[in-house]
Amino acid sequence: MSAAATSLDKSPLSTRAIAEAAKAASRVLAPLDEAARNAALEAMAKALEAAGAELLDSNEEDCSADSCAEGESLAPAMLARLKLDGAKLREMVEQVRSVAALPDPLGRGLDAIELDEGLDLTKVSVPLGVLAVIFEARPDAVTQIAALAIKSGNAVILKPGKEVERTAKVLVRVLREALAAQGLPADAVSLVVGRERAQELLGMHGLVDMVIPRGSKALVEYVQANTRIPVLGHAEGVCHIYVDKSADEELALRVIEDAKTDYPAACNAVETVLVHREIAAEFLPKLAERLRAKGVALHGDATVRDLLRGVEVEAVDDWHTEYGEMALSLGVVGSMDAAMEHIHAHGSSHTESILTEDTAAAERFLREVDAAGVFHNASTRFADGFRYGFGAEVGISTSKFHARGPVGLEGLTTYKYVLRGHGQVAGDYRASNKPGTSKPGEQARTFTHKRVAR
């Protein structure tokens, strides 16, 4: 643990005690109605506005502090993410209010079945319980995550990166005071700092219901490998675009340019473009010209390098590379089947797109490719909770469990089955209770299993 973390971490409570308090708080939050949860969010927004000066001061300390024991200073990109100013603070407050305005994710009737007359089953969305969020340098992560948690009736324990600890401590204190002033448990939002605490938190299965790592691939992989708690997130996004022999050339150039250059650091940016052999000789030079003009470094297989002689194209090191920058792998394939095989072998099941005017080929690709998102004639960059219309994005999942693809507030919920009866017992429905068998005079009942319109 760093010296900075130790000095900041004056909490007398053990990590277990914090998790237990969060669990208890979650039991209070879960049954609150939507109005009460939205009122809490508005109180949080107001409290953040009121605490502006103190927040900017604590952030100034974070920004000027040496980030680690060796006295190194922060990288410019991290400093930009860390830095708070008036405009960013107003944006954070606005974000809390926009979460309040989202549709209620709780109490939704997901299914309703009449098992028998007077025996009614419903499936209702409920909160998960306690979320643990491990993030890096962004102060806005604190307010966004806390807002999403309260909106969905969950308690949350936040573990910030050490660079943002001072700001996070003030933010969490302000949010806790706002909750308490609403008569709600402050422990609905808690903070732990330091690497040791993070490790302890990952061991709290039974108390913590979901871990959300937000940050680098290394952070996500560390979390996935070190906890039995379900993890929502993804370590990588190696997205592909397959340019079919029947692709519209101009459409393909435009979509690939967007998918690579719109925001190359995003997980939904394209990393590999596979081109059908029949059109490769004509298409690749145009694509190379377009991308080189934008400053994209090209990597290619032997055929690509052959077709692009005269253009600077490095060999592809590893088809599984997520560049996350202005660089792209290019390959030539003999068929759509070969493209799908390549995608299944090297992709991360994030988002895969086919560009073609051949609808039958497109439909086969959409059906057969196994990924969270399968697109036809559209940029991979659309794989995003806001663009999908979810209103908020909790994360993007490349797991097939619980939630897949961009995850909205729904991903912070589970469900329970509610059965309302009038004293029915299972024995009434046994075939052996038919007249003349074990319980003479009683008729065995049969289930009606009528699905009720929602």
Place this chain on the structure above:
Amino acid sequence: MSAAATSLDKSPLSTRAIAEAAKAASRVLAPLDEAARNAALEAMAKALEAAGAELLDSNEEDCSADSCAEGESLAPAMLARLKLDGAKLREMVEQVRSVAALPDPLGRGLDAIELDEGLDLTKVSVPLGVLAVIFEARPDAVTQIAALAIKSGNAVILKPGKEVERTAKVLVRVLREALAAQGLPADAVSLVVGRERAQELLGMHGLVDMVIPRGSKALVEYVQANTRIPVLGHAEGVCHIYVDKSADEELALRVIEDAKTDYPAACNAVETVLVHREIAAEFLPKLAERLRAKGVALHGDATVRDLLRGVEVEAVDDWHTEYGEMALSLGVVGSMDAAMEHIHAHGSSHTESILTEDTAAAERFLREVDAAGVFHNASTRFADGFRYGFGAEVGISTSKFHARGPVGLEGLTTYKYVLRGHGQVAGDYRASNKPGTSKPGEQARTFTHKRVAR
């Protein structure tokens, strides 16, 4: 590994090769239409019928074999589960056909959103991929699980208990031949035997998408602790019934008797009954009489033992005990809040029931209790996939992830997002592309985000 397992396991393929072949088979199964999957199930049923004599022979060998190296013979209960006869075989065949008759779990449109004109997002149910099922002595588990897997477009790798290895090998061979005769990959159904293979299978994340342990609590806990693959199942069911002060006495006696005695070994049988203090003195003696008459051994807290003087009531050792037999813990609580606190402290989030005529109290219990099933005036024994009307039960989950409570075929599916466009790119929708900014002359498009009726 036992000697028996070694001698049976003549497969030249490594566990990884088997898992890779299953993954490849799953890619063929996934896009099959419903008719093709149902035809495969019918072929499986017919092949089982044709192989009757061979199956009974191999089962006879299993039943007469010593179950372990020390030469112990099988316990009668296990022998009953293991034993095949003509009637049980016909039932197994019937079960395969009834799975074929279930509604298709694949290709369901779970959501549909128009992102913009000509840019349509749908959320569609798809198979998980490869299931690994680790089970104990039941031959019928092989056919039931294989049928559920094929119906839901998944490949499955079966690891049987050593007692049933001979029967399982014949069953799987017959099913593989039936699949191959339909032009489908035999590797959609595979078998591995032996403890070492099971351990290897649990390490195959990336190839195996879900593990389903079917058997004892020890088996489930072992699997949960030894794999990074998501596990569907539950280790325990400590179900509670809370008898409120406003309970109907006769209804309560009848429901508790059913919940305890209908099938005490089931995970949805009640283990603890909590009685409100105001009615305890009158209700407990009647309940004790009713349950003692059925042969239920009673355990109680100090108040219960005091109120039931003269009745044989042992002290409760541990409120977390799942008896799984004709035994029950009894406690007295001062309020519904105390009952809910007890349930949250000692329950396993399986199924919890309140018995009361007070609807407001019932609704509060249903809202506030955190469990897969929350019941009012009904026996906990209704927590079951068939009784819920799912047609089949894959298992019961006490996890909050992916699936909770009884799990039907839906639990063997995930979803993918399918986006159909006409060359749209994310850059078109940026605010910074408004006229007068970075791309003069181009209008920034806005998403319509129209939810389309399903």
